Amino acid sequence: MINHLKHMAIFARVVDEGSFRRAAKTLNLAPSRTSQTVADLEQYLGVTLLYRSTRKLVLTSEGAKFYTHALEMLKNAEAGLNELNALSQQHIGTLRISLPAFLTYSTISTAIAEFAKQYPKVTLSLMFTDHIVDILNEGIDMSIRVGWLQDSTMMSRKLYDGRRLLVASNKYLASKVTPTHPSDLLSWDWIRFDIRSSSVEFESPTGEKVSITENTRFSVNSADALSSFVKKHMGLAYLPEHIVADDIKNGDLVHVLPEWKLKSLGYYAVWPNKSRRENLTLLLVRFLAENC
Incomplete structure (x- = not known):
């Protein structure tokens, strides 16, 4: 049984990485060696642990149960190593x-x-x-x-x-009347991040809170894409400050209604x-x- 503890650790890494190749890379082993190790473990146990296809690996019901035990074994082993590491003021893992x-x-x-x-x-x-x-x-x-x-x-x-800033390009703003209140933005074009609500809440320096709904026909699924399409003059968007700070500084984007804060x-x-x-x-x- 002791000889198969390493097999269990390799099996757990394969599951964690989702492929034999990625697991082999993190373990500094050949992919064929990693695959054979799991096959040897399956033969020893007499069950199939993983369904293999050219696209992905899927745990069998037996594999899912065994994976839980493999994780528990690794957790206990790493806890022991970490405890000794703490005594030696080193951290490994x-x-x-x-x-x-x-x-x-x-x-x-x-x-x-x-x-x-x-x-x-x-x-x-x-x-x-x-x-x-x-x-x-x-x-x-x-x-x-x-x-x-x-x-x-x-x-x-x-x-x-972290702050979020409402931004637009100079070219897009040039086509609009300068806004003084969030309600002025109701008819503007918005680019929406599709995993969040279309409702936007603003707060004024005096504490007034205003909620509006984005007028959008264009949505994306990444913040980087959101920033990119704002710079393509597609409309308004609000993004984390660190993403747009340099663009605002360089003049590529403009902070819209800067006196109004977003949550x-x-x-x-x-x-x-x-x-x-x-x-x-x-x-x-x-x-x-x-x-x-």
């Missing part, structure tokens, strides 16, 4: 992290890079996507969520609040209640909270 794609160039990405430099024995695997990732099913150790957190089944820590976004670190790499996850969370 791998963390899988998901982040919204629009954070590719951000203070969070910069802080993660600094973390990697400070802890050179920690391996980081980053997944950038604008779609919400299922942390448990995809083997994610920590996810960065942006917005207003509602999921109470996970552990979380707020890192900071700030919360930036959160989210991780499973029973993280298999708890010490490393908490180490990264604390680092981000202190450096973002």
Whole structure:
């Protein structure tokens, strides 16, 4: 049985990565060796753990049960390693992290890079996507969520609040009468981020709150695309400040109704209640909270 503990670890990595090739790359093994290891494990157990196709791997019902036990084994092993690491003031292990794609160039990405430099024995695997990732099913150790957190089944820590700015191009603004109130924007063209509501709430310096609905016939599924089409003079959009700050400074975009505030976004670190790499996850969370 001891000889198959390594097989279990490789099987868990294959499931986490979703392919033999990606798992082999992270493990520094040949893909054929990784595939054969899982096949040997299936032969030893007498069951099929994974359905294989040219496009993806799918856990069988037996595989899903066995994966749970493999994760528990790895969690306990890593907990022991982390405990000794803490005593030796070293941190070793791998963390899988998901982040919204629009954070590719951000203070969070910069802080993660600094973390990697400070802890050179920690391996980081980053997944950038604008779609919400299922942390448990995809083997994610920590996810960065942006917005207003509602999921109470996970552990979380707020890192900071970030401003959103309403912007448009000079060319588009030249075709309109200069607005003085959010209601002036009702008939303007809006570019919508399709995973959020079409309702926009503004607050004036005196505390007046006004909610309007975007007049939109154009929507996109990424913040970078949102920024791109605003610069193509398609209309208004509101984006995180770090995405548009340079464009505003360079004059490519204009901050519309700058005296009216949009609701700030919360930036959160989210991780499973029973993280298999708890010490490393908490180490990264604390680092981000202190450096973002």
